[in-house]
Amino acid sequence: MTDRTLTPAPLALDGVTIARGEQRLVDRLSLTVAPGEIVTLMGPSGCGKSTLLAWVCGTLAPAFAATGRVRLGDADLTALPPEARHLGILFQDDLLFPHLSVGGNIAFGIPRAVRGRAARRAIVEEALESAGLAGFADRDPATLSGGQRARVSLLRVLVSGPRALLLDEPFSKLDATLKDQFRETVFARARADGLPTLLVTHDPDDAAAAGGRVLTLWS
Numbered sequence: 001m002t003d004r005t006l007t008p009a010p011l012a013l014d015g016v017t018i019a020r021g022e023q024r025l026v027d028r029l030s031l032t033v034a035p036g037e038i039v040t041l042m043g044p045s046g047c048g049k050s051t052l053l054a055w056v057c058g059t060l061a062p063a064f065a066a067t068g069r070v071r072l073g074d075a076d077l078t079a080l081p082p083e084a085r086h087l088g089i090l091f092q093d094d095l096l097f098p099h100l101s102v103g104g105n106i107a108f109g110i111p112r113a114v115r116g117r118a119a120r121r122a123i124v125e126e127a128l129e130s131a132g133l134a135g136f137a138d139r140d141p142a143t144l145s146g147g148q149r150a151r152v153s154l155l156r157v158l159v160s161g162p163r164a165l166l167l168d169e170p171f172s173k174l175d176a177t178l179k180d181q182f183r184e185t186v187f188a189r190a191r192a193d194g195l196p197t198l199l200v201t202h203d204p205d206d207a208a209a210a211g212g213r214v215l216t217l218w219s
């Protein structure tokens, strides 16, 4: 699913400052996340964690001003529109489209360059199989459990061929068992595919499971 012809590359933030008026939410942050590394971002509510991820994605709200650069390997993403950055993003809510089938939701993530119904269908089937959801393509997402919905949202991201993952509390609404399973699934994919990953969370268990560096932002 992730394009294995591309060499995994580090995600580098370089001298990032994000301000809203006089208030600096992020002040000259530099950080390099290696391929397959999961760096956890923590800090009190409102300190700017989601805002930092939005800046990395290229979706920072106009209320903010930002300086600094973001790079993936040799590629400077800073001036690119969000869709040209090839970043995979998961949020607290799974955000599945209710009017599309499970397969339709996953196919939505497949790049337009992949042509033909059969080719797109094969990618969807392979993705579903890899996540223990074989045979789910024609299901209505409303009929899925929370854990199944979470996996479908992950698959939609993975079929897009992301070069890095940005995770904004994607585990926080799942109950304990599902949370452990889904977290392991996401982390295993990040490591196996060599995706540099930034995880925003309030849960120290997430940070422990990520097992890497923890960066704390203060308000």
Ligand SMILES: Nc1ncnc2c1ncn2[C@@H]1O[C@H](COP(=O)(O)OP(=O)(O)OP(=O)(O)O)[C@@H](O)[C@H]1O
Pocket: 020, 025, 043, 044, 045, 046, 047, 048, 049, 050, 051, 052, 061, 063
């Ligand atoms: N679109 C926006 N326009 C103006 N201000 C915003 C916008 N989005 C967020 N903010 C403000 O920016 C600050 C940082 O918000 P952000 O959501 O990044 O915090 P956070 O650390 O992710 O918080 P939480 O842990 O509660 O999700 C907050 O004061 C918030 O109210």
